[in-house]
Structures are given as structure tokens and as C-alpha cells.
Amino acid sequence: MxxxxxxxxxxxxxxxxxxxxxxxxxxxxxxxxxxxxxxxxxxxxxxxxxxxxxxxxxxxxxxxxxxxxxxxxxxxxxxxxxxxxxxxxxxxxxxxxxxxxxxxxxxxxxxxxxxxxxxxxxxxPLAGMTALQGLRDACRLPMTGATQRVLIIGASGGVGHLAVQLARAAGASVVGVCSTRNVDLVRRLGATDVVDYTKSAPYAGQAPFDVIYDCVGSSPSDFLGLLTPKGRFASCLPGPAVFAHAALNLVRARKVLPVLLDANAADLGVLDALVAKGKLExxxxxxxxxxxxxxxxxxxxxxxxxxxxxxxx
Ligand SMILES: NC(=O)c1ccc[n+]([C@@H]2O[C@H](COP(=O)([O-])OP(=O)(O)OC[C@H]3O[C@@H](n4cnc5c(N)ncnc54)[C@H](OP(=O)(O)O)[C@@H]3O)[C@@H](O)[C@H]2O)c1
Structure with a gap:
């Protein structure tokens, strides 16, 4: 072979x-x-x-x-x-x-x-489970009946485009962050609103968010001010700043979390069920x-x- x-x-x-x-x-x-x-x-x-x-x-x-x-x-x-x-x-x-x-x-x-x-x-599998675990486990987004406002940074990427759809399927109001050429795609995937990061002051009037899921390696300090008091920021590309914040979280409220994929058949099955229902593409x-x-x-x-x-x- x-x-x-x-x-x-x-x-x-x-x-x-x-x-x-x-x-x-x-x-x-x-x-x-x-x-x-x-x-x-x-x-x-x-x-x-x-x-x-x-x-x-x-x-x-x-x-x-x-x-x-x-x-x-x-x-x-x-x-x-x-x-x-x-x-x-x-x-x-x-x-x-x-x-x-x-x-x-x-x-x-x-x-x-x-x-x-x-x-x-x-x-x-890999991108979908990372999207699911970031939202559900790190950010504690309920996967049904969610009323939260969710920001997905990197909404057009492998992980992000699935995270947009998962958050939407959960019921959340989703704002996706992408560049101009991907705005239509991210809207089609279910984002209620889209932030074009190539524009100046892209987040004006958008905050606060209950959940911010970063899929591009953003600095948490740039986004903590956009969170609600109990909001969570998770990153699947966690740099040193995320781990430093996460360590501080041990003594404060848990606010900043790294996402590390735990691949398992049960979570792949959750994604498959949503695909079969036409809720995930x-x-x-x-x-x-x-x-x-x-x-x-x-x-x-x-x-x-x-x-x-x-x-x-
Ligand atoms: N921790 C884990 O277990 C785990 C699991 C999976 C992935 N990851 C990591 O997560 C990262 C994302 O993976 P992926 O598969 O989603 O990558 P990807 O598909 O290569 O991401 C590409 C997307 O990122 C967007 N993008 C780039 N810069 C951006 C910015 N500043 N703001 C918003 N969007 C931006 C691009 O859109 P534009 O062209 O519009 O900019 C593009 O659509 C990778 O670094 C990967 O290694 C980690």
C-alpha cells in the first residue's frame, strides 16, 4: 500500500x-x-x-x-x-x-x-471535537437552550466554522470574527452578526459576551474587557499569556482557559448526530x-x- x-x-x-x-x-x-x-x-x-x-x-x-x-x-x-x-x-x-x-x-x-x-x-473529527469541547467544557455553554452571547474568533477556520454552527445549534446568539472575504460564509453558517477584523474598531457596540472562543491565538488581555462578569475566554491556540491567566484563575474566578483536545468516540458521536440532523456542515x-x-x-x-x-x- x-x-x-x-x-x-x-x-x-x-x-x-x-x-x-x-x-x-x-x-x-x-x-x-x-x-x-x-x-x-x-x-x-x-x-x-x-x-x-x-x-x-x-x-x-x-x-x-x-x-x-x-x-x-x-x-x-x-x-x-x-x-x-x-x-x-x-x-x-x-x-x-x-x-x-x-x-x-x-x-x-x-x-x-x-x-x-x-x-x-x-x-x-479533530476540528469538530475541539470546537465542541471548547464551547461545552471550557466555556460551559449549554448545548441546548443556550441564551448566551458567544464570540468566535477565527469563525471561518477549521475549528471556528464548526464552533459557529455548534453555538448556534445550542441556541446561542453568535458573533463571528473573520476577514471581509469570509463575512458571507460566516453569516450563512448561522452567525447573528459578523465582526470584520480588518476594519477599524471592529468590536464597537458588540460587547459584552458570555463566551469568547479564540481559534487564532489572540491575547486574552485584548478581550477580557468584552466579557460579562461571569464570562469565559477559551483558546484552542493558547500562548504563554493564556497559561499565565489560567494559573491566576486558580486563585480568582475561572475566566481564561486553554483548550486541549481530548479525542473520544462519544464526542464524535455528538457531532455526527448534529450532522445527520442537518445542523452541522x-x-x-x-x-x-x-x-x-x-x-x-x-x-x-x-x-x-x-x-x-x-x-x-
Ligand atoms: N488545542 C487543541 O487541541 C487544538 C485543536 C485543533 C486546532 N488547534 C489549533 O487551533 C488553531 C486553529 O485551527 P484551525 O484548524 O481552525 O486553523 P485554520 O483552519 O488554518 O484557520 C484558518 C482561519 O483562521 C482565520 N484567521 C486568521 N487570522 C485571523 C484573525 N486574526 N481573526 C480572525 N480569523 C482569523 C482565517 O480567516 P481569514 O483568512 O479571514 O483571516 C482562516 O479562515 C491552529 O493553530 C491549531 O493548531 C488546537
Whole structure:
């Protein structure tokens, strides 16, 4: 089978012929049809995220999100059938998705939601769970009957465009932050209002917010003044300032929180249910073939993707 591999940090991924892996007990073999790019993929491959996010060489296969068909079931796997369409965010930090055949555990695996294609199903797991956990767990937004006012910074990105829809589906009033070219997209996804960050004084008349979910690495001190007294600011790209504020939170009210993905099948199932009900849509920014992985990374690392960058396998 073919896979894209790296033998050192910073090199371009190369097409490699590898033996077909076999699933162990409690694992499945997936014939991959699509993967989606997340910034963790190219950050890990660059080596800049070491030692937190190291890679094992030679033959490191990057990538985490995938959708495909079950090719074989390991011993003890029940409730799934060969040929079934599934998607997952591979667990751990060992990558592995950029290949034709991938062994996956069941801890983050779900059948693909009805009505989705492989590209949309591949685009959902990592970004969707990060969006869900940031809103529900860090910001304590109730996922039904929410009356809060929510600001999503980076509303057109992989995480942000799903966070806009999740907050809206929860009932919240959502303000999305994006640049001019993405205003229509963010409105279509359900934002009640849109802040164009390229304009001067973009937040005039918008505050206060009960929840601010930052998906672009903003400084919390720029936004704390926009929160209600009990409001929360969470970031899925937490810099030192977020961790410093979060440490202070231990002795004060919990206001600033880092979001670190905890990939799990239950949360992927929550997202799948919303997709099946037509309340959550994965927007596709662009598509590349497996051999175009370096170009897919370049698109993602440009910081300009609106929705998800997909690799068709
Ligand atoms: N902590 C975790 O577990 C976790 C999980 C997932 C992701 N992450 C991190 O979260 C970050 C976001 O991930 P992602 O997949 O959403 O990235 P992404 O899809 O690459 O984000 C691109 C989007 O960001 C928007 N953007 C850039 N600068 C902006 C600004 N100043 N204000 C508002 N929007 C801006 C861009 O819109 P414009 O072109 O309109 O500017 C673009 O649509 C990444 O750094 C990723 O590593 C962390």
C-alpha cells in the first residue's frame, strides 16, 4: 500500500510503498478515502512542536483525521462490518492517516453520519471535537437552550466554522470574527452578526459576551474587557499569556482557559448526530490528491483556509 512518509523533520512528505498493516485485537483496518489537514500535521512534521509533539523516523506517516471503509476487523471487534463507512481522529500523537490502509482503534471511531461523503466525514473529527469541547467544557455553554452571547474568533477556520454552527445549534446568539472575504460564509453558517477584523474598531457596540472562543491565538488581555462578569475566554491556540491567566484563575474566578483536545468516540458521536440532523456542515476549502500532501499543508499553513483542507486518497 502507498503512504506519504517523512524520514526527518522539515522534509517534504514522499510517496512510499509499505506492507499492508494488520489490525490487532480490538482494532480495525480502514481503507482510507479521504483525510483532512489540521495545523498539528504540518507543525509536527516541521519539528517546531518538539518535544511535546515528536515524530518517529524513518517512515513517519503524518495526519490524524480520516474517513474510509472498513477493510478488516481485528479479533474481538463486534458491532462493525467489513465495508462499513467510518471516520476517526487517530488517537495519540503518532500520526498515521496519510496512507491507503490504516489501523485504527475503536476509542475515537464512529460510523460516518448519514448523508455525508468521505471528504466531509474526514473534515469533522479533530476540528469538530475541539470546537465542541471548547464551547461545552471550557466555556460551559449549554448545548441546548443556550441564551448566551458567544464570540468566535477565527469563525471561518477549521475549528471556528464548526464552533459557529455548534453555538448556534445550542441556541446561542453568535458573533463571528473573520476577514471581509469570509463575512458571507460566516453569516450563512448561522452567525447573528459578523465582526470584520480588518476594519477599524471592529468590536464597537458588540460587547459584552458570555463566551469568547479564540481559534487564532489572540491575547486574552485584548478581550477580557468584552466579557460579562461571569464570562469565559477559551483558546484552542493558547500562548504563554493564556497559561499565565489560567494559573491566576486558580486563585480568582475561572475566566481564561486553554483548550486541549481530548479525542473520544462519544464526542464524535455528538457531532455526527448534529450532522445527520442537518445542523452541522463541514465546509470544504480545497482538495488535494495524496501525492499533493505538501501543497495541502501549504494551503493550511497559509492561515487563509475557509473550512477544511481535504486530501483525497
Ligand atoms: N488545542 C487543541 O487541541 C487544538 C485543536 C485543533 C486546532 N488547534 C489549533 O487551533 C488553531 C486553529 O485551527 P484551525 O484548524 O481552525 O486553523 P485554520 O483552519 O488554518 O484557520 C484558518 C482561519 O483562521 C482565520 N484567521 C486568521 N487570522 C485571523 C484573525 N486574526 N481573526 C480572525 N480569523 C482569523 C482565517 O480567516 P481569514 O483568512 O479571514 O483571516 C482562516 O479562515 C491552529 O493553530 C491549531 O493548531 C488546537
Amino acid at each position: 502507498r503512504a506519504m512518509t517523512l524520514d526527518s523533520y522539515g522534509m517534504a512528505p514522499k510517496l512510499t510503498e509499505l506492507p499492508v498493516p494488520s489490525p490487532g485485537p480490538g482494532q480495525v483496518l480502514v481503507r482510507v478515502r479521504a483525510t483532512s489537514i489540521n495545523p498539528i500535521d504540518w507543525k509536527q512534521a516541521s519539528g517546531k512542536a518538539r518535544p511535546l509533539l515528536g515524530a518517529k523516523f524513518p517512515g513517519f506517516i503524518p495526519g490524524y483525521d480520516l474517513a474510509g471503509e472498513l477493510e478488516a476487523l481485528g479479533a474481538g471487534v463486534t458491532g462493525l462490518t467489513v465495508g462499513q463507512r467510518v471516520h476517526t481522529r487517530l488517537s495519540g500523537t503518532r500520526g498515521g492517516a496519510s496512507a491507503e490502509l490504516v489501523v485504527a482503534g475503536l476509542d475515537v471511531l464512529q460510523p460516518m453520519p448519514e448523508g455525508t461523503d468521505f471528504a466531509q466525514a474526514a473534515g469533522l 463541514v465546509v470544504i476549502d480545497s482538495r488535494f490528491p495524496l501525492t499533493g500532501l505538501a501543497a495541502a499543508w501549504a494551503r493550511s499553513s497559509s492561515g487563509r483556509a475557509a473550512g477544511k483542507v481535504i486530501v483525497d486518497v
